[in-house]
Amino acid sequence: MRILIVGNMGYVGPAVSAQLKKACPQSVLHGFDNAYFAHCLTGVACLPERVLDAQFFGDVRAFSDGLLAGYDAVVQLAAISNDPMGDRFQDVTLDINQNATVALAQAASAAGVKHFVFASSCSIYGVAEGGPRRETDPLNPVTTYAQSKIGAEKALEQIDGAMTITCLRFATACGMSDRLRLDLVLNDFVASAMVTGKLSVLSDGTPWRPLIDTHDMARAVEWAVSRSPDNGGRYLVVNVGSDERNYQVHQIAEAVAKALPGTEISINTNSAVDSRSYQVDFGLYKSLAPNHQPQVTLEDSISHLKSGLAGMGFEDSEFRNSSLIRLKVLESHMASGRLNRSLVWRCEEGGYNL
Numbered sequence: 001m002r003i004l005i006v007g008n009m010g011y012v013g014p015a016v017s018a019q020l021k022k023a024c025p026q027s028v029l030h031g032f033d034n035a036y037f038a039h040c041l042t043g044v045a046c047l048p049e050r051v052l053d054a055q056f057f058g059d060v061r062a063f064s065d066g067l068l069a070g071y072d073a074v075v076q077l078a079a080i081s082n083d084p085m086g087d088r089f090q091d092v093t094l095d096i097n098q099n100a101t102v103a104l105a106q107a108a109s110a111a112g113v114k115h116f117v118f119a120s121s122c123s124i125y126g127v128a129e130g131g132p133r134r135e136t137d138p139l140n141p142v143t144t145y146a147q148s149k150i151g152a153e154k155a156l157e158q159i160d161g162a163m164t165i166t167c168l169r170f171a172t173a174c175g176m177s178d179r180l181r182l183d184l185v186l187n188d189f190v191a192s193a194m195v196t197g198k199l200s201v202l203s204d205g206t207p208w209r210p211l212i213d214t215h216d217m218a219r220a221v222e223w224a225v226s227r228s229p230d231n232g233g234r235y236l237v238v239n240v241g242s243d244e245r246n247y248q249v250h251q252i253a254e255a256v257a258k259a260l261p262g263t264e265i266s267i268n269t270n271s272a273v274d275s276r277s278y279q280v281d282f283g284l285y286k287s288l289a290p291n292h293q294p295q296v297t298l299e300d301s302i303s304h305l306k307s308g309l310a311g312m313g314f315e316d317s318e319f320r321n322s323s324l325i326r327l328k329v330l331e332s333h334m335a336s337g338r339l340n341r342s343l344v345w346r347c348e349e350g351g352y353n354l
């Protein structure tokens with residue numbers, strides 16, 4: 001099997017590459033990425049891309065269709081990948097996460113690719129009262145990021161042909177990675193507890209936030225790259241996570257404090273209630289992918305983060321201004337003139353319409 005992983009050099013990509021290599025050692029694995037965060041390695045002795053057979057660099061907005069010939073599967077991870085970045089770069093977010101994703105899938109279908117896997121997000125449920133959300137329940141996006149994921153899902157559904165399309169609506173990611181990010185709720189709590197002995201909940205603690213470890217995201221991708229259309233249909237949208245890992249934010253904080261005794265939790269009762277809160281029903285994923293169910297517990301994710309951060313010699317109490325925060329990395333590229341305001345590398349300007 002020949003697999004192209006687009007957006008492989010971020011937080012989730014290294015786990016996806018490693019999982020595909022482990023599960024399908026005979027496969028040919030290629031990566032394609034714009035390398036915004038390529039330098040943000042965390043505690044590794046060798047490049048995670050070393051497991052790939054080739055790494056291509058480029059912008060998915062200017063993808064050359066000819067590159068798709070001969071692949072059996074395309075995994076689309078490339079995105080402006082969280083709410084703060086989506087708010088800061090709204091047009092770019094829609095362009096990359098939605099328009100480029102759809103163009104990539106159309107080109108893949110035309111090139112005879114058999115499987116297209118899209119990294120969507122449960123954040124499209126936004127604010128959801130009344131119990132766990134199923135795939136068919138109404139969506140309530142509250143951010144540009146969420147809107148871009150919905151727009152992509154809807155357009156992917158319109159693509160004709162034989163290509164199997166799987167939209168994986170991931171729970172909020174967490175856990176250690178070769179390119180760790182600390183702009184995620186669990187990761188932020190663990191980092192903060194380790195360096196300051198405190199963690200601060202920026203809401204009243206009641207919002208619901210399902211979690212999934214990056215390693216379990218990777219196992220879901222492995223399932224999706226060879227999913228039969230008989231198992232879920234040619235086009236499938238599925239929530240990916242587990243019912244047991246629907247947490248309220250205060251529960252996540254308490255689990256971190258338990259693993260790091262002495263941690264002081266401050267609940268910010270003055271802050272506006274977090275606008276996102278959703279429980280998610282993962283029953284469909286359980287029935288379709290019984291052998292690829294999440295395995296990493298919350299305690300495991302915390303423990304991996306603790307040992308990973310310790311191994312990095314992590315002691316930066318100002319980490320929210322560091323390269324462990326994706327938005328800060330993009331802003332630093334822009335401030336130094338490396339990226340323009342459309343997040344195009346200056347050295348590539350003019351390659352396509354800005």
Ligand SMILES: NC(=O)c1ccc[n+]([C@@H]2O[C@H](COP(=O)([O-])OP(=O)(O)OC[C@H]3O[C@@H](n4cnc5c(N)ncnc54)[C@H](O)[C@@H]3O)[C@@H](O)[C@H]2O)c1
Nearest residue numbers: 007009010011012034036059060077078079081119170173
């Ligand atoms: N982290 C989460 O909580 C989470 C949850 C649900 C879904 N997802 C989705 O999973 C995917 C991977 O997430 P992540 O956390 O690894 O994100 P990330 O931001 O760490 O990595 C995204 C990668 O995409 C690349 N990229 C961005 N724009 C590109 C472009 N124009 N051309 C080529 N490459 C480009 C970046 O260089 C980066 O390597 C994303 O689509 C994200 O929306 C993530």
